[in-house]
Amino acid sequence: MNIGPYSFDEFIEKIKVFHGSIAPGIVAGGIMVDIARANLPQGEFFDVICESQHCLPDAVQLLTQCTIGNRWLKIVDTSRYALTFYNKYTGEGIRVYLDAKKLQEWPAVRAWFLKEKPKKDQEQQQILNEFRRAGTSIYSTAKVTVKPSYITSPGKKRSSIGLCPSCAEAYRTDLGETCPACQGKGPYL
């Protein structure tokens, strides 16, 4: 099977280079991207939501022009292994998820997905082989509409930038009198 413009094995190589290791979750993610695309109207502009921070966003970044830095890819972490491609103006889209109910015949994928065994006891090659053989059969889809906060509204006001009176760095002034870091929300001790 192919994943995006790549053969299965080429995609594995792409994963290794970008992600630093062959994560089976990105293989699943690549297949999910293809399913989402096949279910979208041709030529439509879409944004993507990933419901997991793990692996899935890298599949989207490898196979689409949606990245975390251009914000066409958003992460809304529900911890479910699902992604949604949606029309960025109407919010209508297609959600694709790895379906735990469809894994009876795929023990290695099941053990990986549900963490039934410690990582060290899992056979990566077996998981990859099962993903390849299972093709698109272990995923489900649903039509969804995303909440308005994820929709691009053409009249949206640009936020203005000012210097934080506390740290003197530039920040979005709609976030408060000082920047979020000086409000105690930064990552440092």
Place this chain on the structure above:
Amino acid sequence: MNIGPYSFDEFIEKIKVFHGSIAPGIVAGGIMVDIARANLPQGEFFDVICESQHCLPDAVQLLTQCTIGNRWLKIVDTSRYALTFYNKYTGEGIRVYLDAKKLQEWPAVRAWFLKEKPKKDQEQQQILNEFRRAGTSIYSTAKVTVKPSYITSPGKKRSSIGLCPSCAEAYRTDLGETCPACQGKGPYL
């Protein structure tokens, strides 16, 4: 000047392919990655925090093995244009930021950074030329220690996975009796 293993112009091409457009912020981000690296002990394992969701994470993903999907890259959105490379076990690191105080001689960068003009009135080529000529002179650095929640602790317990009694999808059971989406925290209407 070079950015990572690329010439300035090669890096611009890399940005176009990955990010979908030539975002000046990623050029700045690339230079910031190089400054951070130059200030880190050789051969140390590091994680990265970006303090902005805009552009900066894509510079890190283009130039390091830290991606949003392997979680070596984290976004803690303070809206400041800063990134931190830190030792993932001790939390000690180096923070690099585009310094608004150093932009007097760089009007195009300043207008872009502080959003002094609408985007359509800004000259992309002029911004890029100023970034190239300014080199590393418009950034500042500080030693920081990140909060314990961003540190990798070897003894950390694996979360277990169960099926949500409401939607029947797999989720991390430490997040509640049902998955976050069924608790109302999902992205859908």
